[in-house]
Amino acid sequence: MEPNSTTENRIKEAARKIFIKKGLAGARMQEIADEAKINKAMLHYYYRNKEQLFKKIFEEVAAEFVPKIFSILGEDRPLEVKVQDFVSHYLDMLTRNPFLPLFVLSELRSQPEFFENAVGIKRSGILEKLAVQLKAEAKAGHIKPISPANFMANLMSLSIFPFLAQPMLQLIFSMNTQEFKNFIEERKQLIPQFIMSSLKT
């Protein structure tokens, strides 16, 4: 068993696994209990009901999805370096947690209110810093002008979408799981190139 194997930790790990795979509606309390190797009644002892257990898990997972990594974008470094760092770290994280984006975005659609707490990015000032840098670089003629929203949408799209569409991409391009991993690995180099080339004046 795991190192920090208290009952509560086992419940959280099990719930995380099952909720991410099946979503709130598709998950079964019995399945979570089995995965945690405990009795179903214990779930209710620790977290009164399914909703509360889910809420707890979702908030933790959502906080990972819009992660510390975003702080990279607020640092005082050249744009290109920040893009490379962001893509590299984010793709690593998503390779370890490939189902995370679909889970967060799916549940976010039906439960938008869960998200507000989890997202620190809006209050962090990162976007403002990024906006200043994009404007400065454009004024200096280093890049084409671009809004922070479009810049971020492009960066996140190129990084996250392949994981959302993994089954479809594997089907269309006849990739097995290892080939998909190689594809992602290759994109760690390519995405920053795409982004920076598209901004060239």
Added chain:
Amino acid sequence: MEPNSTTENRIKEAARKIFIKKGLAGARMQEIADEAKINKAMLHYYYRNKEQLFKKIFEEVAAEFVPKIFSILGEDRPLEVKVQDFVSHYLDMLTRNPFLPLFVLSELRSQPEFFENAVGIKRSGILEKLAVQLKAEAKAGHIKPISPANFMANLMSLSIFPFLAQPMLQLIFSMNTQEFKNFIEERKQLIPQFIMSSLKT
């Protein structure tokens, strides 16, 4: 009521709406019946059970998601024109059906076998034509070399992801629904520019 308001059509429209919003596990037969303004028993009369009703709907929706529009990419026209056409048409379709991508990709994760029939793209020869064109353009020095998988992944990422992440983007960038529509409208021009600039030699 709708023009072609047979019972079967009303069931399909209602089921489509509810399944897309809640998914297979989250949808309730009662809710679909209410939406269609018929009795729950009628659902079972027309489609023996929930699974079959879902399968019918999913196949139709999946066929729209990897749509006729993809044939644009196989045509004998300049790359730039094809990209513009594709983005413009696809973003229009997604604006009319903003929940469609999340639905298809979510259910595809748990039911990959449903998709095989719906995807005509692999058998269509479009990818081969596209591969030839990308290779020729690169050899002629018009664009940087790029694999069809990366080209398609970029094109689909930039087009589809914003709809998947709509609630998150609206939250982070403080957009209301109209502003989001304007954002998408703007991207009809921007995405082809990004794509083509990133391929410039």
Added chain:
DNA sequence: GTCTATAAAGGGATAGAC
């Protein structure tokens, strides 16, 4: 804290009248 047993609600499916 942990278990067994069971209540209570939810929801898919069917029988049978019209």
Added chain:
DNA sequence: GTCTATCCCTTTATAGAC
């Protein structure tokens, strides 16, 4: 084809012993 009534399995949640 359409409805009402109902069955019955599944799943959440609780009671109560240890």
